[in-house]
Amino acid sequence: xxxxxxxxxxxxxxxxxxxxxxxxxxxxxxxxxxxxxxxxxxxxxxxxxxxxxxxxxxxxxxxxxxxxxxxxxxxxxxxxxxxxxxxxxxxxxxxxxxxxxxxxxxxxxxxxxxxxxxxxxxxxxxxxxxxxxxxxxxxxxxxxxxxxxxxxxxxxxxxxxxxxxxxxxxxxxxxxxxxxxxxxxxxxxxxxxxxxxxxxxxxxxxxxxxxxxxxxxxxxxxxxxxxxxxxxxxxxxxxxxxxxxxxxxxxxxxxxxxxxxxxxxxxxxxxxxxxxxxxxxxxxxxxxxxxxxxxxxxxxxxxxxxxxxxx
Amino acid sequence: xxxxxxxxxxxxxxxxxxxxxxxxxxxxxxxxxxxxxxxxxxxxxxxxxxxxxxxxxxxxxxxxxxxxxxxxxxxxxxxxxxxxxxxxxxxxxxxxxxxxxxxxxxxxxxxxxxxxxxxxxxxxxxxxxxxxxxxxxxxxxxxxxxxxxxxxxxxxxxxxxxxxxxxxxxxxxxxxxxxxxxxxxxxxxxxxxxxxxxxxxxxxxxxxxxxxxxxxxxxxxxxxxxxxxxxxxxxxxxxxxxxxxxxxxxxxxxxxxxxxxxxxxxxxxxxxxxxxx
Numbered sequence: 001x002x003x004x005x006x007x008x009x010x011x012x013x014x015x016x017x018x019x020x021x022x023x024x025x026x027x028x029x030x031x032x033x034x035x036x037x038x039x040x041x042x043x044x045x046x047x048x049x050x051x052x053x054x055x056x057x058x059x060x061x062x063x064x065x066x067x068x069x070x071x072x073x074x075x076x077x078x079x080x081x082x083x084x085x086x087x088x089x090x091x092x093x094x095x096x097x098x099x100x101x102x103x104x105x106x107x108x109x110x111x112x113x114x115x116x117x118x119x120x121x122x123x124x125x126x127x128x129x130x131x132x133x134x135x136x137x138x139x140x141x142x143x144x145x146x147x148x149x150x151x152x153x154x155x156x157x158x159x160x161x162x163x164x165x166x167x168x169x170x171x172x173x174x175x176x177x178x179x180x181x182x183x184x185x186x187x188x189x190x191x192x193x194x195x196x197x198x199x200x201x202x203x204x205x206x207x208x209x210x211x212x213x214x215x216x217x218x219x220x221x222x223x224x225x226x227x228x229x230x231x232x233x234x235x236x237x238x239x240x241x242x243x244x245x246x247x248x249x250x251x252x253x254x255x256x257x258x259x260x261x262x263x264x265x266x267x268x269x270x271x272x273x274x275x276x277x278x279x280x281x282x283x284x285x286x287x288x289x290x291x292x293x294x295x296x297x298x299x300x301x302x303x304x305x306x307x308x309x310x311x
Numbered sequence: 312x313x314x315x316x317x318x319x320x321x322x323x324x325x326x327x328x329x330x331x332x333x334x335x336x337x338x339x340x341x342x343x344x345x346x347x348x349x350x351x352x353x354x355x356x357x358x359x360x361x362x363x364x365x366x367x368x369x370x371x372x373x374x375x376x377x378x379x380x381x382x383x384x385x386x387x388x389x390x391x392x393x394x395x396x397x398x399x400x401x402x403x404x405x406x407x408x409x410x411x412x413x414x415x416x417x418x419x420x421x422x423x424x425x426x427x428x429x430x431x432x433x434x435x436x437x438x439x440x441x442x443x444x445x446x447x448x449x450x451x452x453x454x455x456x457x458x459x460x461x462x463x464x465x466x467x468x469x470x471x472x473x474x475x476x477x478x479x480x481x482x483x484x485x486x487x488x489x490x491x492x493x494x495x496x497x498x499x500x501x502x503x504x505x506x507x508x509x510x511x512x513x514x515x516x517x518x519x520x521x522x523x524x525x526x527x528x529x530x531x532x533x534x535x536x537x538x539x540x541x542x543x544x545x546x547x548x549x550x551x552x553x554x555x556x557x558x559x560x561x562x563x564x565x566x567x568x569x570x571x572x573x574x575x576x577x578x579x580x581x582x583x584x585x586x587x588x
Contacts, residue, residue: 021410021411021412021491022412022413024406024410024491025406025410025411025412025415026406026412027406028402028403028405028406028410028491028495029402029403029406029407029410029412029415029418030403031399031400031402031403031458031459031460031461032399032400032403032406032407032418032422032459032460032466033418033460034459034460035399035456035459035460036418036421036422036425036460038459039433039437039456039459040421040425040428040433041421042436043432043433043436043437043440044428044432044433044436046436046439046440047432047433047435047436050435050436050439057439057442101330104326105326105327105330108323108326108327109327111323113320113323113324113327119327119330119331120578121574122331122334122335123330123331123334124577124578125334125335125338125567125570126334126337126338128516128520128566128567128570128577129338129520129563129566129567130519130520130522130538130562130563130566131520131522131538132520132522132538132541132542132559132562133341133541133559133560133562133563136341136541136545136555136556136558136559137337137338137340137341137556137559138337140340140341140344140552140555140556141337141340143552146352146353146355146552148336148340148357151355151356151357155356179333180333180334180337183334184581187578187581188581191581236427236429239429240429240430240431242523243522243523246522246526247522247542247545261429261431264431268434268435268438269527274435274439277435278435278436280431281429281431281432281434281435282432284429284431284432285428285429285431285432288427288429289427292427
């Protein structure tokens with residue numbers, strides 16, 4: 001503590017005034033508060049209301065109760081289950097592969113190796129490429145007749161693939177493309193790895209533990225909070241894939257890459273069914289919340305938090 | 312034992328090199344293809360180094376469509392978005408980090424949870440709102456949100472930085488009669504300039520790379536951004552890969568340049584994202 005000055009009585013009172021400042025506090029936070037109201041909460045409520053209406057954007061909304069939801073879940077609109085299936089398949093492929101790949105790279109980079117910074121930059125570089133350019137690059141790489149991917153496979157004596165032009169291969173192709181942009185995840189893992197106290201490893205060394213023991217008994221348990229974070233973010237982002245499908249496949253072939261948000265975009269901006277699109281959006285929101293909730297619940301079983309609480 | 316360590320080290324480098332190749336090869340292929348002519352690009356087995364280097368591709372690709380116009384449009388959106396984010400985000404973050412008011416934690420909690428909200432939920436009502444105001448097909452819907460706090464993620468990021476500054480500094484200034492505004496401008500801002508750079512860079516990239524926003528809001532060609540121009544280009548010249556790759560290279564280049572200039576800040580910023588995990 002600093003020595004108490006002669007005006008400490010005033011200063012304590014003033015300090016309290018410093019932190020308790022209703023008017024200025026709200027005034028400073030006003031942009032964020034207004035933003036929350038205008039661009040998040042307001043639209044959410046409006047969207048919820050619209051989801052119970054038949055609304056083209058120009059007519060006056062026609063209240064139809066659960067009509068939009070019924071149309072989706074009854075299968076009357078065949079694209080709902082289709083797009084949900086496609087998206088779940090993409091998430092199931094891209095999230096685990098993305099996490100395992102970037103975790104592996106992070107573990108290797110966390111060793112005492114030469115050129116660490118260069119590798120880190122190289123792995124992160126694809127993450128800053130605009131999605132439109134990513135789409136162009138991969139359209140060209142995955143071109144079945146002239147692309148580099150099939151050419152490389154052929155030179156190895158392997159059969160080529162139809163990639164994004166095949167009904168079966170389009171989602172795995174986009175998951176592969178997603179793997180290319182997981183550099184951000186890798187850097188988050190790397191930061192987590194650097195935070196693991198060395199003393200833990202030293203203790204295990206004294207007990208004669210092997211490298212595999214270190215990985216299995218220290219690294220992975222200590223990293224579970226970071227894995228958990230990346231898992232949640234991966235699921236949320238995976239469900240919202242849109243641009244690459246729009247640019248590269250237009251949802252095809254035969255709707256095999258009709259991702260959920262693409263389906264929503266089509267309803268809203270091509271068929272002008274704003275009510276239906278709002279219902280689709282809310283179902284997405286509920287699905288994401290449910291999945292996040294399940295992951296949160298399960299996290300008690302597998303995420304390790306240090307005794308003094310979460311960081 | 313020594314050979315084992317050496318083998319292990321070799322394996323590590325091998326895997327890292329394979330990963331590095333996977334990261335770089337598509338970019339190398341992009342640039343390589345952008346410098347070839349139609350005949351060379353289709354040759355099999357593929358040629359790796361263009362002969363000759365056809366820099367003319369860039370000129371050709373850029374003159375087919377009014378990319379100059381698109382570049383200006385994109386720059387206007389990016390600059391005003393960045394300004395909005397930097398100014399309003401830092402002010403808001405200061406309030407969440409340093410001031411106490413009723414409802415603060417509630418608002419901050421709502422902000423954080425809004426990060427989990429799919430953009431698809433707010434996209435449609437926001438679009439309808441802008442179209443009722445007659446402001447679709449203008450840059451305003453793409454810029455305005457940045458002026459309202461600059462996004463929950465950025466506020467969170469800056470607040471983390473602000474919290475790391477010892478309170479003694481601003482307490483002392485306050486006792487000496489400085490206002491909150493004064494403290495914010497002359498103590499907090501100068502001390503957290505790197506953090507502002509991080510936020511500025513992130514918002515630059517987000518705005519420069521945005522595809523869905525312009526796609527939804529801009530419909531006349533004279534308002535198009537580079538991303539939309541590129542999409543249009545694809546529709547017209549789908550078979551002319553050398554021109555498509557040249558155009559993509561041009562759109563990618565500014566992002567790469569900004570990344571290399573601010574690399575240090577990027578890594579720092581992403582690292583901080585993970586800390587809340």
